[in-house]
Amino acid sequence: MRSPTKAMLLDWYRQMVLIREFEETCHRLYEEKRITGVYLHLYSGHEASGVGSMAALRESDHVITAYRDHGIALILGMDPKALMAEMMGKKTGSSGGKGGSMHLASKEHNFWGGYAIVGGHLPLAAGIALEARYNGKDDVTMTYVGDGATNNGYFHESLNMSAIWDLPVVWIIENNGYGMGTEVERASGQTELHRKAEAYGIKSLGRVDAQNAVEVYTVASKAVEYARQQGPVLIEHVTYRYRGHGVSDKQYDARDDMSAELKEWMELREPIKILRDCIESEHGDMSPVLAEHEATARRLVAEAVEFAEASPLPSGYDDLLRNTYVGSESVYKSDFSVGAGID
Amino acid sequence: MRSPTKAMLLDWYRQMVLIREFEETCHRLYEEKRITGVYLHLYSGHEASGVGSMAALRESDHVITAYRDHGIALILGMDPKALMAEMMGKKTGSSGGKGGSMHLASKEHNFWGGYAIVGGHLPLAAGIALEARYNGKDDVTMTYVGDGATNNGYFHESLNMSAIWDLPVVWIIENNGYGMGTEVERASGQTELHRKAEAYGIKSLGRVDAQNAVEVYTVASKAVEYARQQGPVLIEHVTYRYRGHGVSDKQYDARDDMSAELKEWMELREPIKILRDCIESEHGDMSPVLAEHEATARRLVAEAVEFAEASPLPSGYDDLLRNTYVGSESVYKSDFSVGAGID
């Protein structure tokens, strides 16, 4: 593992400001009812967790996560246009408007998606890693899971399977302190989440300050190497969500303690600022480049919104029915007409 | 915790020979097709695990286990007649013939039953313990769980709940080396099962040689006290099943390594012999008393078989329907006639 080059640091900065711009724009668009629905979970505050860890991957590796998936998709290089269109449920969206914010994916990037059932993607991760093991490849599956999800049966069964079958999975717990409104302390008997690895005999690389992209990268690189050569490994990323759990979260308005906590994180542990300082201290003043990245982010997201709003919605029964099954349209056509009260 | 008195040791012997006689008789009756069905999981070999640990309980404490429940029922003092009748699905059975071998229970003994879905009884145990906590009682819930079951989501969620809610549960993993045909080493990433407690921040009392009733009692007593005063605690009992997983188990005929292993356990770690030796070394020759206990066991089980075979089977729709619901017989009567093809 090499320490990150100047080029890498600058590219991480590019990624992080793009994510922040995309997420804050989503937030604004939702308030303006230009993005609709009930679920929208933003990655603001988490940027360094995804950017630093995925920098340790190579192209043939796999990535999977839960519904807080916008940042992951952008880091992989998915087109902001297709992503924003998905937020708006447009036909041009990365999932054709069928999946929305919680179901972003890109097969060409080995990004197996965003999933909405807490813990539901964890056995999928193990299964994806099994394919690599089965076919003698050393590609790893980087899997993001929330602190709250670690209390679910899916977590237990999946990590244990990865252990007994030596599956090349990097399990990354993104501990942002809460599952919705429940603090880790009220949800997990073991509050040092990385120690849950003990129950599976899985290698743990402990806790990482995930507001610091360089630290995240350093540990993730070790983890990826370990997973490639040996088997599953677990890391706990300590991070924070800037926009609460999701659009339904009213706690930060209602609870002073939480809004104070949020303020503190934003002031003292802002991941973009931390990376900026690190770049400056190591490579001097780069503000022109950084400013350019910020401008580019604004432009790309603005173009994405324009594209998304100009795109058509899926409509009509063909769009509704398509891809329920592979082929055999007839099959579900006939099923479909059943009881739907339409002829 | 006091070390077991002579009277206690003798009573444990009584319990263990009764269990052994009951189980071996069940085995014979099944071969003779006098007990039918597909599931019959015997406690032979496990005796000291249940006897030693339950000796640490008081009357108001609770007990729950899985389908390997005959021994637990006998230790609690359930009538062998009602138990044998249940094996034969008789109306006089402890569950009226509705539950069979896997569903023994006795509300008056706070024995909440035997359950057939692996891990399914674990959240029930936590719920029972919650009642005690909720009502400010310090009764503990002693919960038996197999090594194989520790890999199931139920185990994870239930132990974690017991931890965050400080529930007075004594979790006893009966590690008999296998879940059906799967060795612990092939099923659990963490093969020292007691270390799974770490994932929940639960107190662990480690591994116990569960063929030695006195050792089991010593540790269980500590555990029960801890659970009463503080919260959940976990113990791993190392034991062995003499009659394989259940009546469907053909492995011991098919695999020499397993039959050799079984032979070794029976010769070197026979729980009844170990207790007998302990009694002798501490209290001299007790063979008359022990012989009497053995004779009593034979008599009780013989009488139980007689009673069971003389008892009537449940029959007719009333017996079939009864106790689907509390009251409202009418309710299910009407449901029942639906589509059953009977009028």
Added chain:
Amino acid sequence: MPARNVAMREAIRRALREEMQRDESVFVMGEEVAWWQGTHRVTRGFLEEFGERRVRDTPISEMAIGGMAVGAALAGLRPVAEFMTINFAFLALDAIANHAAKVRYFFDGMMTAPLVYRAASGWGNQATASHSHAPEPIFAHFPGLFVGCPSNSLDAYGMLKTAIRDDNPVLFSESIALYPKPSPMPDEFDEDYLLPIGKGDIKREGKDVTLVAYSRGVDWALQAARLLERDGVEAEVVDLRWLRPLDMDLVYKSFKKTNRCVIVEESLPLYSFGSEIAALVQENMFDYMDAPIKRVAAADVPLPYSKEIELLALPDAQKVVNAVKEIV
């Protein structure tokens, strides 16, 4: 009697609150029921009023929520366990169908599990496939369980109270779409206003066609009835209220009058509510059938995020009207 419009959410909250005040063995457990004040605000203020002992936030552990409710009920408490949404109750199917519903039977009546599972149900808000279910019929498939699905505030109040006091396990499904919907509740009435388990209700009288529904489906049926009125079709709306046990006598009584029936549900169409009701009616009312029984349900697809096609998949009053038009 003077009445006021109350949102169903408030009626449920009131019933639950009164039962907790009445009986100390009643308590609430579930995800975000306490500090968050309930994802759907049904338990708003409960933590403050009843404290952490009786209002218990759980981790994201549906198997444990489902199973712990059984254990606590066996031991003598009266748990009201909430599944944040009924989609997540899939993870508790074994706890619900194999444990809650059966424990009394396989111990031949030795034990009872007086518990209520509450769950927010339904779709149509772009919640996407895995969060878009109204699967009450799946749970109602299992004997040993009762399944209640209220369609308005007063019913929800009276049904939930009964469910909590009944000694059998009950799955109580609350329509997310109906939570904010106001409907009349008398200003003051008997705190023991209890609606019997398994009794349906005629929500509207009519002689031309019987619309059988529950929960949100009743809403669509009533809207459809108003639309049909314009064309001179008088629809009778039967709200079954309970999917188990079924009040078929009420349906038959209506059908004998109308000889026509359309079944309305929010669930997927196959092996579902409409299937069972249609099967029962043709089986027991054959001589009274003047037309085939029609069903209106969700489109038979995993449900999409995108709004327009989602609404295309969702039943509505017009689809009910269309179905009725085919048979009157």
Added chain:
Amino acid sequence: MPARNVAMREAIRRALREEMQRDESVFVMGEEVAWWQGTHRVTRGFLEEFGERRVRDTPISEMAIGGMAVGAALAGLRPVAEFMTINFAFLALDAIANHAAKVRYFFDGMMTAPLVYRAASGWGNQATASHSHAPEPIFAHFPGLFVGCPSNSLDAYGMLKTAIRDDNPVLFSESIALYPKPSPMPDEFDEDYLLPIGKGDIKREGKDVTLVAYSRGVDWALQAARLLERDGVEAEVVDLRWLRPLDMDLVYKSFKKTNRCVIVEESLPLYSFGSEIAALVQENMFDYMDAPIKRVAAADVPLPYSKEIELLALPDAQKVVNAVKEIV
């Protein structure tokens, strides 16, 4: 063509084995499939022939079995994941219904999950309530999944091969009661003997009544048909083979001839197979109905251990005959 009687267990074993020989991406995972040689002996000898890489014992982790099959399939393998019995698949309902069945849809076709879940189903052996289910209709409720339920050896062989080669997720339910039952298979025939998904089969011709069934129900229907013959009633037996998609055209064709129908299933009666078929037939064949459609299913109770009352709850040929007698 010369034929030999083969137990369904052996036919399934042969199909699975040939598919594993044919395609290296096909592998087996589940509880006790390897060293134990399969709880129902379907994978007997597989460990020795294919090794631990392709014949994988899992822990007792149904959620993981259900979900890992999806992940492995997305990544390009063709998992055949076994649930020791279908009762345990309840623990994987979310993995099956919300993930396997929907992943293709919510990613709008970007991915496919070519997997097969095999499960041993049915009851009647004193397995007791929690182990006594034939819940195929519950899984067939969910679009995105196919559900196959063979009734004899040759069908099982041809259906399983198709299921494994098809790119959609399939739940393949195998009747425990039929495993040992011999039925004729040609000594030698095309290894690519594939039965199309969603196509049923007439198992017996008759003009007086249509018996609709699947899996073990077909057995009862055929026995009933022989009994009815004595009384001069010619029953036609329609084996739907697949609960999703449904080959209703075959049922309608038969019904147009017989104008009478009895549906036979091993499952619980409410919100089930009989419900759906009865609903569809009355809806689409109304003008051909000479009598109400009858259903034969399990008694609507959690099923007991004790043999005599268990058999009382279990459908059988005589109950089918009784139902037919009510309408012919």
